[in-house]
Amino acid sequence: xxxxxxxxxxxxxxxxxxxxxxxxxxxxxxxxxxxxxxxxxxxxxxxxxxxxxxxxxxxxxxxxxxxxxxxxxxxxxxxxxxxxxxxxxxxxxxxxxxxxxxxxxxxxxxxxxxxxxxxxxxxxxxxxxxxxxxxxxxxxxxxxxxxxxxxxxxxxxxxxxxxxxxxxxxxxxxxxxxxxxxxxxxxxxxxxxxxxxxxxxxxxxxxxxxxxxxxxxxxxxxxx
Amino acid sequence: xxxxxxxxxxxxxxxxxxxxxxxxxxxxxxxxxxxxxxxxxxxxxxxxxxxxxxxxxxxxxxxxxxxxxxxxxxxxxxxxxxxxxxxxxxxxxxxxxxxxxxxxxxxxxxxxxxxxxxxxxxxxxxxxxxxxxxxxxxxxxxxxxxxxxxxxxxxxxxxxxxxxxxxxxxxxxxxxxxxxxxxxxxxxxxxxxxxxxxxxxxxxxxxxxxxxxxxxxxxxxxxxxxxxxxxxxxxxxxxxxxxxxxxxxxxxxxxxxxxxxxxxxxxxxxxxxxxxxxxxxxxxxxxxxxx
Numbered sequence: 001x002x003x004x005x006x007x008x009x010x011x012x013x014x015x016x017x018x019x020x021x022x023x024x025x026x027x028x029x030x031x032x033x034x035x036x037x038x039x040x041x042x043x044x045x046x047x048x049x050x051x052x053x054x055x056x057x058x059x060x061x062x063x064x065x066x067x068x069x070x071x072x073x074x075x076x077x078x079x080x081x082x083x084x085x086x087x088x089x090x091x092x093x094x095x096x097x098x099x100x101x102x103x104x105x106x107x108x109x110x111x112x113x114x115x116x117x118x119x120x121x122x123x124x125x126x127x128x129x130x131x132x133x134x135x136x137x138x139x140x141x142x143x144x145x146x147x148x149x150x151x152x153x154x155x156x157x158x159x160x161x162x163x164x165x166x167x168x169x170x171x172x173x174x175x176x177x178x179x180x181x182x183x184x185x186x187x188x189x190x191x192x193x194x195x196x197x198x199x200x201x202x203x204x205x206x207x208x209x210x211x212x213x214x215x216x217x218x219x220x221x222x223x224x
Numbered sequence: 225x226x227x228x229x230x231x232x233x234x235x236x237x238x239x240x241x242x243x244x245x246x247x248x249x250x251x252x253x254x255x256x257x258x259x260x261x262x263x264x265x266x267x268x269x270x271x272x273x274x275x276x277x278x279x280x281x282x283x284x285x286x287x288x289x290x291x292x293x294x295x296x297x298x299x300x301x302x303x304x305x306x307x308x309x310x311x312x313x314x315x316x317x318x319x320x321x322x323x324x325x326x327x328x329x330x331x332x333x334x335x336x337x338x339x340x341x342x343x344x345x346x347x348x349x350x351x352x353x354x355x356x357x358x359x360x361x362x363x364x365x366x367x368x369x370x371x372x373x374x375x376x377x378x379x380x381x382x383x384x385x386x387x388x389x390x391x392x393x394x395x396x397x398x399x400x401x402x403x404x405x406x407x408x409x410x411x412x413x414x415x416x417x418x419x420x421x422x423x424x425x426x427x428x429x430x431x432x433x434x435x436x437x438x439x440x441x442x443x444x445x446x447x448x449x450x451x452x453x454x455x456x457x458x459x460x461x462x463x464x465x466x467x468x469x470x471x472x473x474x475x476x477x478x479x480x481x482x483x484x485x486x487x488x489x490x491x492x493x494x495x496x497x498x499x500x501x502x503x504x505x506x507x508x509x510x511x512x513x514x515x
Contacts, residue, residue, distance in 0.1 A: 018330075020318045023326070131272070175319070
């Protein structure tokens with residue numbers, strides 16, 4: 001009898017220990033040009049900036065290799081400073097070398113013409129549920145005076161069944177570690193907006209909805 | 225809410241272990257039943273609001289409790305469920321890519337929510353034993369533990385529950401058996417939804433009265449007349465207000481002698497809304513006080 005009680009005590013105490021949950025959070029490395037341009041005026045220069053995110057979606061400072069497909073039209077130096085030479089079209093490539101993998105690249109087609117035209121940077125996306133909880137709707141993101149406005153449209157719906165539903169901007173759809181927390185969701189139906197300061201419009205790839213208390217992903221919208 | 229469910233599960237498990245008490249049967253005057261138990265549930269998934277199963281960070285709940293019922297009169301039985309040690313925890317979240325700890329786990333230890341009840345026998349010495357039980361749920365646990373308030377050992381609300389039990393004992397061949405059913409209303413406060421509670425169970429004792437096997441099916445239906453779960457992010461239980469479930473919980477009890485015994489219970493929600501979707505286990509040692 002005493003052995004039975006001892007065994008019962010042991011098997012009932014052990015489950016009280018904190019364990020580890022391992023999440024599969026690998027995501028493809030990516031590089032993005034943060035300040036794209038549509039057209040650059042002949043004789044003008046423009047400093048491109050790019051961000052590299054690693055296999056968990058975290059920003060990482062890596063050497064970026066800048067090249068121009070048409071150096072006679074547009075030159076670009078190692079630091080990303082482009083100079084328009086003559087009218088035409090050139091493709092700007094930003095690349096980061098990876099160990100044991102092909103380099104990760106991004107490309108931008110740039111017109112060289114009479115005057116410089118900054119790209120329309122507005123973004124949009126569609127929210128979709130990745131869980132059994134309802135999440136849907138379209139959204140747009142605009143940048144004004146250094147802050148972002150994220151506008152959810154009339155068709156937006158989110159489940160009210162979760163305690164602690166939060167919205168994030170992130171670069172890893174499988175994790176909000178390192179993501180920018182916008183805040184707790186207060187509106188669960190219909191159009192509304194978030195204003196986010198200190199974030200660039202090209203800094204993040206996803207709008208993420210997460211149940212924060214239990215680290216449950218509810219849904220996502222890829223920013224396009 | 226979830227915490228409340230757990231307490232209910234525990235109470236009902238203990239009720240049934242006595243076989244001759246609980247259900248529609250109050251304790252005879254001066255008789256009692258006392259049980260020291262360990263109960264635990266570990267779950268990495270839950271029933272969502274649509275009844276489907278989704279994953280979550282592994283969460284554990286762990287109770288050490290004392291359950292006691294004592295016959296104040298032949299009709300009136302006092303009952304107490306006291307979880308004097310309750311532990312809730314969340315696992316660490318580890319990156320499978322880098323091995324880094326992304327979100328550290330956490331745990332709280334505290335006293336748990338306590339139930340005090342009075343059971344009154346509406347019939348005595350009748351073929352069908354009917355009783356009414358009034359339970360007061362005292363919010364003595366922690367309803368807002370951990371960094372995000374997600375760890376609870378109590379729900380933070382004072383509830384009053386009235387259950388009506390009806391049970392009958394009978395013979396199946398040479399086996400002494402019983403069946404019991406109940407239904408009741410749980411009035412909850414502090415923004416929690418009220419609940420309809422129901423259940424049936426049947427048990428039989430065999431092997432020279434050494435072993436009692438019990439099968440039970442019980443559930444909770446929320447009236448959904450309280451706050452939305454999304455409105456209770458820092459003050460609700462594991463998966464919020466308005467949870468529902470239908471649970472199957474078989475139990476085996478071994479009577480060591482006329483006074484002492486041990487029991488083990490396994491419980492699993494067959495369906496649910498906003499509640500863990502993993503089995504619970506308990507093990508207990510009980511003592512029967514007779515005159």
